[in-house]
Amino acid sequence: MTHTDLSAVRQPIGMAHGLPNAHYVDPAVFEEERAALLTSGWSGLAVAADVPEPGDAVPLTFLGMPLLLIRDRAGEVRVFHNICRHRGMILVDAPRKIEGAIRCPYHSWCYSTEGRLVSTPHVGGPGKNTAEGIDRDLLGLIEVHSHIWLGVVWINLSGTAPPFHEANADLLARWSEFDKPLFHGGPDSRFQLTVNCNWKLAVENYCESYHLPWVHPGLNSYSRLEDHYHIEEPGRFSGQGTRVYRQLTGDDGKTFPDFADLDPKWDTAAEYITAYPNVLLGVHRDHAFAIILVPHGPGQTVEHVHLFYARPDTDPALRAKNTAQWKTVFKEDIFVVEGMQRGRHTPGFDGGRFSPAMDGPTHLFHDWVAEHMARHRARYKAAE
Ligand code: FES
Numbered sequence: 049m050t051h052t053d054l055s056a057v058r059q060p061i062g063m064a065h066g067l068p069n070a071h072y073v074d075p076a077v078f079e080e081e082r083a084a085l086l087t088s089g090w091s092g093l094a095v096a097a098d099v100p101e102p103g104d105a106v107p108l109t110f111l112g113m114p115l116l117l118i119r120d121r122a123g124e125v126r127v128f129h130n131i132c133r134h135r136g137m138i139l140v141d142a143p144r145k146i147e148g149a150i151r152c153p154y155h156s157w158c159y160s161t162e163g164r165l166v167s168t169p170h171v172g173g174p175g176k177n178t179a180e181g182i183d184r185d186l187l188g189l190i191e192v193h194s195h196i197w198l199g200v201v202w203i204n205l206s207g208t209a210p211p212f213h214e215a216n217a218d219l220l221a222r223w224s225e226f227d228k229p230l231f232h233g234g235p236d237s238r239f240q241l242t243v244n245c246n247w248k249l250a251v252e253n254y255c256e257s258y259h260l261p262w263v264h265p266g267l268n269s270y271s272r273l274e275d276h277y278h279i280e281e282p283g284r285f286s287g288q289g290t291r292v293y294r295q296l297t298g299d300d301g302k303t304f305p306d307f308a309d310l311d312p313k314w315d316t317a318a319e320y321i322t323a324y325p326n327v328l329l330g331v332h333r334d335h336a337f338a339i340i341l342v343p344h345g346p347g348q349t350v351e352h353v354h355l356f357y358a359r360p361d362t363d364p365a366l367r368a369k370n371t372a373q374w375k376t377v378f379k380e381d382i383f384v385v386e387g388m389q390r391g392r393h394t395p396g397f398d399g400g401r402f403s404p405a406m407d408g409p410t411h412l413f414h415d416w417v418a419e420h421m422a423r424h425r426a427r428y429k430a431a432e
C-alpha cells in the first residue's frame with residue numbers, strides 16, 4: 049500500500065501544499081480514497097428522476113460495483129447491490145420497468161421491488177420450491193443506505209455513516225429554503241461530460257471563483273471576481289457564491305418561475321457548493337443543478353449534469369437555452385482540469401500552493417481529504 053505523506057496539506061493555507069501526485073495518478077491511492085472518501089460517507093449516485101414511476105429500474109456501476117436503482121411498488125427510491133443471492137448473477141442489465149418481480153435470468157429466483165426474496169423455483173429439487181437452509185427471509189437483496197435530497201440519490205456504501213440529515217446538517221440548514229420539491233427538467237436538462245482527470249480536480253476547480261476572468265469570460269462579463277464570496281465550512285463543504293445572479297430570459301422576455309418563499313437575498317445571489325465528496329451543487333432563485341462526479345479510475349471522471357426547476361411545466365425552449373448555457377460553462381472548465389491532471393505526471397511536483405485570499409474553499413477540500421485519509425489509515429492500522 050502506498051502511503052502518501054499528507055502533513056504539508058494540513059498546514060495553514062499560506063504554507064500548505066496540495067495533495068501529492070499519487071492522489072491523482074496512482075491506482076493504489078485511488079483504491080485507498082475509494083474506501084476513505086467515496087464509500088465511507090454519503091456520495092451522489094444518480095437522480096431520483098432516473099426512476100420516475102414505481103417499478104422503474106436502472107442498473108448503474110459505481111466505483112466498479114454493480115448497483116440497481118429502483119422505485120419500489122410503494123413509490124420509494126431504493127438502491128440495491130445488483131446481484132442475486134443464489135450464485136451472484138447480475139439481476140438487471142438494462143434499464144427497464146419491473147412489472148411483477150425482479151427475476152434472476154439464471155435460475156429464476158425472484159425478488160420484490162422492496163428486495164424481498166419471494167420465490168426460489170425447484171430449489172429443493174424438481175417441483176419443490178423450498179429447501180432446508182434456504183431461508184428466504186435472510187436472502188433478500190443487499191440494500192445500500194440511500195437518501196434523496198435536492199433531487200439527488202445519495203448513498204452510503206459502507207453503511208456506517210450517520211444519517212444523511214445529520215451528516216449534512218449544516219448544508220441542509222444553509223439551503224433549507226431549497227428543501228422543497230425540485231422538478232427535473234427532463235431529457236433536455238441532463239447531459240454528461242467525460243473528462244480525463246481525477247475526480248478531485250473537478251471538485252477543486254468548482255470550489256473557487258479565482259479562475260473566472262480567464263476561463264469563463266462570458267460569465268465574468270457580468271459576475272466579476274469582486275462580486276463573489278467564499279463559502280467555507282471546515283470538514284463539511286465549501287464553494288463560492290455570487291451577489292449578481294442574472295436570470296435567463298427567453299426571446300419573449302419570460303423567465304423561469306421562482307422557488308417559493310425565498311429570502312430577498314436570492315433575488316440577486318446564487319451559490320455553488322461541493323457536498324463532499326462528489327456532488328457539485330448550484331442554487332439560484334429559479335433553478336438548481338447537480339453535477340454527480342463518477343470516477344472511472346484515477347485519471348477519468350464522468351460528470352453527470354442535471355437541472356431542476358420550481359415547477360414541472362417550465363418552457364422547453366428556455367430550458368434548452370439554460371442547459372446550453374451551463375454546458376458551455378462546464379466545457380470551458382475541461383481544459384484546466386485535464387491540464388492539471390497532465391501536470392500531475394511531473395515527478396517532484398510538490399502539490400502546488402494556494403492563494404491565501406482566493407483558494408480557501410479548495411484548500412478546505414484538500415484538508416478534508418487529508419483528514420479522512422488519516423482517519424482511514426488509523427483504522428486500517430488498528431485492524432492489522
Ligand atoms: S444466480 Fe440467480 S437464481 Fe441462480
Ligand SMILES: [Fe+2]
Pocket residue numbers: 253254259263264377381
Ligand atoms: Fe469553472
